[in-house]
Amino acid sequence: MSKIITVLKDENLVINKLCGLIQDMSKKAIEQEDLFKIGLSGGSLTKFLSIGLPKIDTDWSKWRLFFCDERLVPIESGDSTYGVYKSALIGTTPLTEDQFIKIDPQLTAEEAAKDYIQQMSVYFPPDSLPRFHMLLLGMGPDGHTCSLFPGHRLLEETSVWVAPITDSPKPPPSRITLTFPVVNNAECCVFAATGASKADIVKRILKNGEALPAGKVQPSNGKLVWLLDEAAGQHVKDVQTGVL
Numbered sequence: 275m276s277k278i279i280t281v282l283k284d285e286n287l288v289i290n291k292l293c294g295l296i297q298d299m300s301k302k303a304i305e306q307e308d309l310f311k312i313g314l315s316g317g318s319l320t321k322f323l324s325i326g327l328p329k330i331d332t333d334w335s336k337w338r339l340f341f342c343d344e345r346l347v348p349i350e351s352g353d354s355t356y357g358v359y360k361s362a363l364i365g366t367t368p369l370t371e372d373q374f375i376k377i378d379p380q381l382t383a384e385e386a387a388k389d390y391i392q393q394m395s396v397y398f399p400p401d402s403l404p405r406f407h408m409l410l411l412g413m414g415p416d417g418h419t420c421s422l423f424p425g426h427r428l429l430e431e432t433s434v435w436v437a438p439i440t441d442s443p444k445p446p447p448s449r450i451t452l453t454f455p456v457v458n459n460a461e462c463c464v465f466a467a468t469g470a471s472k473a474d475i476v477k478r479i480l481k482n483g484e485a486l487p488a489g490k491v492q493p494s495n496g497k498l499v500w501l502l503d504e505a506a507g508q509h510v511k512d513v514q515t516g517v518l
């Protein structure tokens with residue numbers, strides 16, 4: 275695994291760098307496979323992508339957008355990650371609704387996870403682990419990523435690509451999430467975190483090496499990138515690595 279930790283001056287620079295990386299990865303994937311398979315997270319990432327993605331240069335028709343995790347709520351709810359991207363990206367980019375691989379919020383979490391695996395099987399051969407070109411990840415103040423929370427039994431889940439969770443410590447409680455074997459099989463995983471509220475957890479993971487969920491993201495045959503602004507990265511400037 276190659277690992278890059280970069281602390282940039284402010285959130286705008288994080289957004290520019292993140293979207294520049296997405297542009298480069300999309301071009302490479304489209305050249306090689308004629309399709310770009312990317313996984314999106316919710317939370318603060320929705321804001322970064324809503325600002326940055328409309329400015330990039332790419333062949334949008336080749337994109338297929340999946341969810342690293344999703345909440346089992348109606349699409350109209352402010353908690354629906356797809357709902358947020360739908361309002362922010364359809365109309366401001368050439369993306370269309372059918373390029374998003376969405377959950378069915380009418381299903382139970384268990385049914386939705388199985389259904390999502392079925393939908394993924396159209397794009398990934400069922401007999402090996404899915405290999406996303408890129409996963410865009412967030413990290414909560416407790417160190418969770420996707421809907422993989424500290425101390426939760428799903429951290430050990432290895433038998434399915436996508437798991438249901440009905441006791442998420444962060445509301446809403448019912449969600450589905452990619453599991454670690456899939457996350458760590460991606461070509462490139464990128465964390466973007468900004469603001470002083472993330473400084474302590476960033477230090478615990480990147481400096482102290484605590485085995486929190488976000489710290490367990492270590493793509494076995496891929497690239498890991500952490501993009502931080504000065505506020506989030508204030509305690510880790512001395513552990514910056516690599517060049518982007």
Ligand SMILES: O=C1O[C@H](COP(=O)(O)O)[C@@H](O)[C@H](O)[C@H]1O
Pocket residue numbers: 314315316317318319342343344411412413414415418419420421444
């Ligand atoms: O609940 C969630 O939280 C994480 C982190 O969100 P952030 O707002 O602290 O960046 C997010 O990555 C995940 O997709 C979401 O469901």
